[in-house]
Amino acid sequence: MNKFKGVDYFNADSLLTEDEIMVRESVREFVDAEIIPIIELNYREGKFPFELVPKMAEIGLFGSTLPQKYGCAAMNNVAYGLVTQELERGDSGIRSFVSVQSALVMYPIYAFGSEEQKDFWLPKLAKGEKIGCFGLTEPDFGSNPSGMITKAEKIDGGYLLNGAKMWITNGTIADVAVVWAKFNGVVNGFLVEKDFKGFSAPETKGKHSLRASVTSELIFDNVFVPESNILPKTSGLKSALMCLNQARYGIAWGVVGSMMACYDSALNYAKSRKQFSKPIAAYQLTQDKLVFMVTEITKAQLLNIQLGRLKDQNKVKFTQVSLAKRNNCQKALEIARVAREILGANGILDEYPVMRHSANLESVKTYEGTHEMHTLILGEDITGFAAFD
C-alpha cells in the first residue's frame, strides 16, 4: 500500500506553521504504524485497543493544548485540530478516546477544577495512567440535557448522587467520570471515581458503529461524592456546553481525517480497478464522484484552519463551531458513501477502511449535538428566532 501523503489541493499547508506541520506528520506516522495495522481486527471484535493508551500518552496526545506544568504540550488549537484529523484518519473511535480524555475530562478539570484537583488529576490523565469519561446524556435527555434528572443532595461532608447517564464514551474503562447533575436545580460537575460505592458502568453492547470505542451506561445509586470532588468553578449547564464546544471543535477537524481516508482509498482503487476497457477512474461518472470528494475536503480544510485561527485568538463563536461540526460531519458521511460506491463490492469489506468510517460517522454526526440541533442553533443565530426551547 502507498504511504498516505495527505490531501492538499489548495496548498492549505502554506497556511500552517512549520511546527503545526511537524505535529501533523508525527501523528500521521503514529497512526500509520500503530493504529491502521490493528484497527480492523479491534473493530471486528468490538474492542478498544487499550495497549495504545501508553503510546498515545508518550507522544502527548492527551490534553495537548493544556499548560506544560501538567505534562502537556501547550500547543495551539490548529495543531490540536491536526492531531484529531490524523487520528480520525485512523479511526473515529480512537479519536473519540482522545477527544473525551482531552476536551471532556482534562479541559473541565482545568477550567472548573480547584488547584488540588488540577494538580492531582491532570498529570495522571496526561500520562494515560488515569482514564476519564464525561457523563451528560441521559436515557431520556439527549438533545435536551437541561431536562436531566440525575441529581445531587447535600449531606455531611459531601453529596449523594442518584440517577443514570447513557451513551458514555470510555465509561466502563474510566477511573474518573466528570458527571453533570442537578444540585438545588442547578447543573453542577462532579468527579466520580471508579470505586465509589453505588457507582457502576456497564458497557453498551450491540453497536454497529464506533466498535473500537467503549460506550457505557453510568448508574449512580446513592453514590457518596466527597466535597473535594465537586468542580468548584462551574456555572450551570453552560459549563458543560463549554466542554462540548471544545470537543465539537476537535470533531470538525477529525472527520476531515475520515474524509481523507475514504477519498484516498477510493482514488487508489479507481485508478487500478479496470472494467470494460479502462480503469474506472477514467469514466466521467467516477471522476464526478472523486471531484466531489476533493472539493468537499478542500472546503472543510480551509474552514477548519480559519476556525482554529479564530479560536487561537479567542474570537471564535460557538455558532461557528456548530457550523463546522455540522457541515463536516455531513460531508464526511456523503464522502464515505460515495467512496463505498466506487469500491463496488469491495467497499463492504474490512480490507478497506471505507465501511468502517461510514458506520463510525453515523455516531459522530449524532454525538456532540446532532446535525439537526446544530441547524437549530445556527438558525436561531441568523434569524433571531429560536425554533426550540
Place this chain on the structure above:
Amino acid sequence: MKIVVCVSHVPDTATKIKISADEKNIDSAGVSYVINPYDEFAIEEALKTKEKIGGEVYVVTIGNEAAKESLRKALAMGADEAIHLKYDGYLDSLNVAKNLAEEIKSLNSQLVFMGKQSIDFDNCVVPQMTAELLDYNSISVCVSFSLDGNKVTCEREIEGGKEVVESQLPIIVGAQKGLNEPRYASLKGIMAAKKKTIQEKNCTFTNNSVELIKIKKPASKNPGRILGTDVSVVPELVRLLREEAKAI
C-alpha cells in the same frame, strides 16, 4: 558527556525518483525528504544513552537549507543542540567525513552515533572514514550497544548471525536496523524544539576525490506476462523458459 549524532536528509524511500536535466542530481520537485532511516536508530541510541548516563545530544548534518528539517525533527525527538554545516552540492564521502571529523573534534565528543549508511548514495563508509580521521575506534552495522565506563560492547549483524565485539571510547558507532525502536517526535518535544536554535556553520570543501559523473535509472523491467491460471499452460511455460528466457 557530549554525544554526537550525524544525520543526513534524504529522499523518502516511497518517492518516485526523477533525474534532473544535468544528470548529476535528482529532481527534488515534489519529493519529500526525511531523516535517513538508519540515522533515526542512531538518534534513538544517543537519546537512550543520554537517559542512562546524562550529558547532551548534539545532532549534526551537512546539507542545504532544507536539511534543517531533519535537524528539527531530531530536536523534537529530544536532541539538545543542532549544528547545520551548510553545503549545497555534491560532497564525496571523504569530504563529508572530514567536515564531520572537524565538528566532532571541536565538540570534543568521545561518543558518536551515525547510521551505517545513508540511503541516498549508499556508500556505507562515512562512520569508518570519520573514525579514521579522528583516530577513534569504530564499529558499524550494530544491532545492540552498551556502554560501561569506557568499555563499549556491540552486537554486529553478520551473514547468517551476529558477532559480539568490544571496544572503547572514543568511538563511532554505525547503527543498523534492529538496534532499537526510534521514538516518535512527541508533541511536547516539537513545541520545545521550536525554542531551540540551530547553529549554522559553513562546510569546508576540498576537492572531491571521487567525482559524481552521472546518475542513471536502472533499466526498466519488461512487464510480466500471464499465460493462464491452470496447469494447462505448464508446457508453454517450460517452452518459454527454455527457448525465450533461456533460464532452464
